Amino acid sequence: MTPTPQAVVSQMMKDDLFSQWLGIAVIEISEGYSKIQMTIRPEMMNGLGIVHGGIAFSLADSCFAFACNNRNNLSVALDTSINFTKPVQIGDVLIAEAKELHNGRSTGLYHITITNQDNIVVALFKGTCFRTNKKLID
Numbered sequence: 001m002t003p004t005p006q007a008v009v010s011q012m013m014k015d016d017l018f019s020q021w022l023g024i025a026v027i028e029i030s031e032g033y034s035k036i037q038m039t040i041r042p043e044m045m046n047g048l049g050i051v052h053g054g055i056a057f058s059l060a061d062s063c064f065a066f067a068c069n070n071r072n073n074l075s076v077a078l079d080t081s082i083n084f085t086k087p088v089q090i091g092d093v094l095i096a097e098a099k100e101l102h103n104g105r106s107t108g109l110y111h112i113t114i115t116n117q118d119n120i121v122v123a124l125f126k127g128t129c130f131r132t133n134k135k136l137i138d
Helices: 005-015 017-022 053-069
Strands: 025-030 033-039 075-084 093-103 107-115 121-131
Touching (some): 005 017, 005 025, 005 053, 017 053, 033 053, 053 075, 053 093, 053 121
Antiparallel strands (some): 025 033, 033 093, 075 121, 093 107
16 A cells, blocks of 8 residues: 555654754645745844745755655655745744646656745745655555
8 A cells, every 4th residue: 555645744754853853844745745834943043133044945845855755756856946035034934835847757846935924935946856766665
């Protein structure tokens, strides 16, 4: 029996200490899709008084991973890029939503939009994954 997308992501989150440290909560999962959120904490700020870009990137990267792996086919990032459109502040609640644009045999293409609690887009992320044909759950 093939595990559900939710079961695959639950297993991934169980072992993903970094996503746990970020405080990521999974909101919704379906094949090729994921929606997650997190709240910005003071230790995520950089020396310029805004959130370190790696935090928003990491949220998007986790969302990307949950979307491209949830069919139980181990997939790894092949290429990623991010555009920051608005600054993020302490206390902001960020929601990342990954939508699959292409699901190929060996690659997948995903677009991740990150919004804040006011539904303002703060970053756009694009990711291409490589499918390994290995299973995450046997």
